[in-house]
Amino acid sequence: MVKGRFSMLNNTIAVNFRELLQFLKSTDFSKAILVAVAVTVPILLGLYFDRLEIGLALCFGAFWSSPSDVSGSYRHKKIGILCSAALVVVVTFIGGYLDLNLFVLIPVLGLLTFTIAYLSVFGFRASLISFSGLLALVLSFAHELQNLEVYQYALFVGLGGLWYLFLAVVWHRINPTGEVEEVFTETYLLTAKFLHIRGRLIESNTKRDDLLSELQKIQVQLTENHDSLREMLIVSRKSSGQSMYNGKRLLVLTQLVEMLETAISNPVNYAKMDDIFSRHRGYMEMFQRLMFRISDQLEKIGHAGSDRRKLPNNRELKECVGRIKEEITKLRSIPKNENLEGFLMLQNLFEYQEKQVEMLRKIKWLLDDPKPEELELIDEEYARKFVALPDYDPKVLVQNFSFASSIFKHALRLAVTVMIGYGVGTIFEFQNPYWILLTIIIILRPSYGLTKARSKDRIIGTLIGGAIAFVIVSLVQNTYVFAVLGIASLVAAFSMLQRNYKTAATFITLSVIFIYGILRPDILTVIQFRILDTVVGAALSFLATLWLWPTWGFLNIAKNFEDSLRAHKNFLIEIGRFYSAKEKLLAPLRVTRKKAFVETSNLSSAFQQMVQEPRSKQRNIDEVYEFVALSHAFLASLASLSSYIQNHNTTEASEGFKSAIAQIGENMDRAMHSLAHEGENTDFSIKNLERSFEDNRSRFDTIAWDFENAVKTGKVRNLQEAYLILEQLRWLFSLSGKMLKLSSKI
Structure with a gap:
């Protein structure tokens, strides 16, 4: 018994260690390091050369341009970062002249917010460019220029965007396949999970409705991953010529898509199958063992990464297939009419599993680096038909300018909420009204469910971050320690942003408080106002989704x-x-x-x-x-x-x-x-x-x-x-x- 517990503990440690390694190798972590370098180096150089204001401008430009650095084709990523840099230059220039009367400033702020947010009609990457512009607009209230003119500051912000683009290009040259391999790993694991659930469904005593609902959710994730991989592999081939790596990975993707669609195209009458398995005992265990082995091998492929030595062999699969084939042949030889229906259903299920095994073998063969002359690569013109590119025609702006468009309603909702948030922060003399605006543009999403979840996670994360910061500040009063903790918290925040928003919010709060701790002595006051501003911004965002043109x-x-x-x-x-x-x-x-x-x-x-x-x-x-x-x-x-x-x-x-x-x-x-x-x-x-x-x-x-x-x-x-x-x-x-x-x- 003790030995069993020790073995379970070892397995748990091994799984957690493997997940930690996967996280450290992930693009989320590498991008977080990239952002940390992009914002830290300009500030350090600014301090060294006594040009802190220029350093801050470069830092903000890099930071505001970074949201466009997401999964997709390398070409689209570079264009996205450039467009973000251009937009933040324009917004920063306009923001520098927003020293207006409050009653004039609030409508102007609302108009600018709507205009920038409305750019999201052009698709997902456009929404990230729009987000960069909103960040620049909100944070233009946070910094008063001392030595630079507005146009100079805006140009340095643009240079900061180019500085981030330079780092992104260098990192891509160092690790050109990292992002593709990470999405493939996730796709292997999701496909393995999908097939494992299919294996559990053939048990008669399982909760099938819950499992079928889970299958639908995984199918949605897999469809998104397939689209991302198509864009990264096919558009890259178009822009840089056909590469052998992309060609092979496109063949692997084809097999993964076929595995999913083959699974979906073989629906099972579970009531009839339960009856057949009850009359032909032993078959359920054999089929389930084969289905679980296919799932396990896909999982091992996902964890193997680019290490060909870790690819699983075919021995176990051959044994499972051979045994089922032998047993079905025996069943066929029994001359009884009542066996006919059972034989046909089991034979169909077996043929479906054989297809999955064959596609799995093909994936392993492709990953084992076959010779180019052994491959039949997919034609580029044919492949491009499967990529859905966004429509950037200006007519899209006109077509969506109505309350029938969810993006139009979201842009209007965001603009009104930002106006109310700034009005509340100014009238009630909050220490940093722009923190309210920052919370609003981060939390307020087009859908009610996501806004509600983000509001809750943001408040909880801010409270946890504030409590941790309070304890640390009470024990330590060293600016160098604050600097190290601020940078480390920033890296952790960006690396967790897509994985766990509550944790990301915690680290965002820590990074903001520690950075303010370097600049200002009253850090405990900063913690109090940070929490208050976050709660107000989250509350306004949540109420806006309920009352301002909701998209139910x-x-x-x-x-x-x-x-x-x-x-x-x-x-x-x-x-x-x-x-x-x-x-x-x-x-x-x-x-x-x-x-x-x-x-x-x-x-x-x-x-x-x-x-x-x-x-x-x-x-x-x-x-x-x-x-x-x-x-x-x-x-x-x-x-x-x-x-x-x-x-x-x-x-x-x-x-x-x-x-x-x-x-x-x-x-x-x-x-x-x-x-x-x-x-x-x-x-x-x-x-x-x-x-x-x-x-x-x-x-x-x-x-x-x-x-x-x-x-x-x-x-x-x-x-x-x-x-x-x-x-x-x-x-x-x-x-x-x-x-x-x-x-x-x-």
Whole structure:
């Protein structure tokens, strides 16, 4: 027993040590070091040469430009940092002349805040550039110029941005693949977790609803990671020419995407499987062992990094596959009709696992550095079709300038809250009113759930940081110690910003207090006002999400449904075209498949945001949940159909197949029409929808009966193909009908 506990302790220590090493090698930590160097060096040089004001300007410019340094293509990252530097120069120049009467200053501040925040309509990276501009605007209130003119100070701020860009470029030259490898590691681990949960789902005594909900969340994360990796690998190839490293990693990404989509395309009837496993004992353990081994190997690949010696071998997988294959062959040889259904289901499950094993072997082979002549690299033109680049057309600004746009409402909400925050801080003579503004622009997010979580984490983190700082200040009164602690806290804060915001807020508070401790003797007063300003800013942010043009989930969920239905319909039509075409063109099919997966993930994310909102704002939550579940089931069926026709030699598409696709598509069109015309008379709409669905059902049943009759009479060449496609079409038609009826209720 003691030995067992000792072994568990060793495992825990080993896991924690491995996580610590992963953290120290992460881009979050390296970027935090980069920011610390970028802000510290100018200040030290400014002190040494007695040009502290110039040092501070360079420090602020580097700090404000750093948010754009996020995952993505190297080219886009450099452009993002340059745009941030340019924006902060303009904002700093304007901010230098904001010494106005309070009643004039507050509206000007609101207008500038709205204008800068509104740039977020151009996408995620644009939102980070916008955030840099907001930081520059708020902190322009924190620094009064002594020796420099406003234009000189603004130019030095711009040079600070270029200084950070220089450091980012140097670091990329030193470690060009670090960011890509980190996202791959996370993707391996998430895929391993996804497949492990799939293995747990075949147990009869498990909580399947909870596990299926967790699968949907992981699928959203994986879809985001796949998109990030596509951008980093494909756009880099476009800008710097095709590299062997990017080509190989793109092939690895293709296998990971296929593993996820193969898993999704093989939905399991768990009730039927429980019955079969109860009659054929031992199979569940064998299958689960194989599924867990696949998951374990992906996890080991993730932890191996670039060390080829740590890649797992195939021996265990071969043993698991061989044993299951042998047992299924034995089952097939038993001449009993009651074994037929069990054999078919187990055989299908086995074939699905064989595909996963084969893709896993391919990943290990690619990571083992095969010779270039052994590879068949993906064509650049083909690959670029899978990258969704943001639209920077100025028309986007006009199109979003209305209350129908969530970004417009967020920019307006932020502007009004900043005006109120500055007014409160000035009228009640807070020590540092800009701290209130800083808290607002950091906490206030477009969604209620994220703003609420950030408000809570920010307040708790600030209180913890203030308490720790109070204890340290009470024991130590040394500026050099404060300087070291301030820099260390800054590194810790930036490295934890994306991982744990509460911890990041704690270290941000510590860094601010210690830096002020160097400049000002009354550090305890600083701690008090820091806490007070944070609480006021967090409270204003939270109240703003409730009262100022809130963007509740139920207001936009119909748009998410419509986008999901349209993507599914396009995928369905492309499946029909691929099945019917003589020339099999994979690109359109896979592009529409990718779009369907992305929109399904967006729908899941929208639902998760809706769940985090107040209960009074969760309209039709049961119907929404049902629609999300139906959307996932519909996508799984489409992916299954797509996978079959890509991997098998199929017969010519019959007229019945084409008619069935048309009927399913018509149901989806009517569902989209219902969602887009919510102002229509509901009773009339429901009656019309039900009548049209019944008409479609009767036509579909006729098609299905003709199709099935052709199978029974042997008029279809490939009976297995016909049965599989007929069952999938029936299931798709049933799901489309359910979504059609739900759309009229939501």
